[in-house]
Amino acid sequence: MAWFQHFSPTELFLIASAIKIVCVFSVVMAAVAYSVLAERKISAMIQDRRGPNRVGPFGIFQPVADGVKAFLKEDFVPGHVRRAYFWLAPMVSMIPALLVLAVIPFGSQLGGVKMVIADLNVGILYTFGIVSLGVYGIVLAGYASNSKYPFLGGIRSSAQMISYEIAMGMSVIPVFLIVGDLNLGQIIQYQAEHGWLIFFAPLSFVIFLISSFAETNRLPFDMPESEQELVGGYHTEYSSMKFALFFMGEYANMIAASSMMVTLFLGGWTLPFAGLNRPADSIGMGAAHLVIFMAKVAALMGMFIWVRWMWPRFRYDQLMDLGWRRLFPLALANIIATALWLWMAA
């Protein structure tokens, strides 16, 4: 292992980061492709159908066919759109989802390299900052499309995001009160020592979960999209790869939200037995941590998908009511209760 000794620590850091970025990006893209397949399969099963089963055994190569289709389709731009924003919107909706994953610790360490791309001390603040950018993609798409339904979708999206972002931000404050740190690595560390935070702050978890459904525009809160009322909402005018970017953005957002939940409430890469809650000291343990993290994320993704086929959409005013008049006060009360509890315990 002497070949990398003539690199300086900075160079080593850059190389390791580049490798991590490439790996995380490809894994996330593959996960996006396969969660689309999982969505189609699970929806089919729930509706007494079989789902895609023609491309490869049990349709496992369906995502490849979908990708090829998306690339080969005509990229039609209607004449009435606002060009620049129309081109910008799909990128803006995809990129934040990927940026969030930069601060997620997806494993302890592998060969002495920390399994997180950017070990930020303000990890969660960064996440909230980036996640709120996601709404601009949808709002821009609605504005740029310059037609009724996308416009309505964009408006709904902005109203929805504002109301849920607050509840979401409030819901994680108890977590930081308990842990006393904003660094996501430290939060996992705390959970490894004291047990998962879902048991200390269950209400936070519930509010965060509901808000992340609204954040990722998934049913029962898929107001901006609402196929039945808005003909697909903000992406009505999009086709080909631009549409695919919105679509992938939605799933990447789900993965990001699931990763956040796993990190904040479900112990991240740890499991409370077999010594799996200590940072890994061998390659095998490091790999096991990666697998644990991915399994937890996959379980949450399964829940996201299942919920979509289980519940009807909320009415718009019910959604706003739930956000402002139920979840927001509840989150505030939760902060105060947690603070009081910590004060009494201290």
Place this chain on the structure above:
Amino acid sequence: MIVKRTNLNFWERLYLPAVLAGFRVTIRHFFKKKVTLQYPEVKWTVPEGYRGAPYLVKDPEGRVKCVSCQLCEFICPPKAIRITPPGPAGSPEAGNVEKAPREFEINMLRCIFCGLCQEVCPEEAIFLMNDYSLTGLSREEMVYDKAKLLALGGVHNDQIWKWKHK
């Protein structure tokens, strides 16, 4: 129908019963037997009285039943049928006994499978049969001529024996 709207109690307003009920329904369907028919491998059983492609039939003696009356041609809503009558010379194989058509064409691309031709036919010479997935590589190929229609239609085993005693 008037749907009675009762006020929900606290437990129901928590949304949890709906969650549980929804989960129960979806999990039941998830493991249920699937209704999908794997089409090209598994074919559908065509029900009795199905209106598929219209074909010409022969009587048990092997004669063409059609007498070129052209009623089907006139009634056909999309004008898919085109009949060429034999003219004054008569048809060579049928001789003087009957006015069998010289040519009988159905354009399967125009046909709407309404069954009016079968209903109007005084000779019971045309029937809508069970074929439902007609394919071809060109428009010309989809215009079925008399020979093809007769071959596909086959013999109709009725007991009329129209020509037996003539």
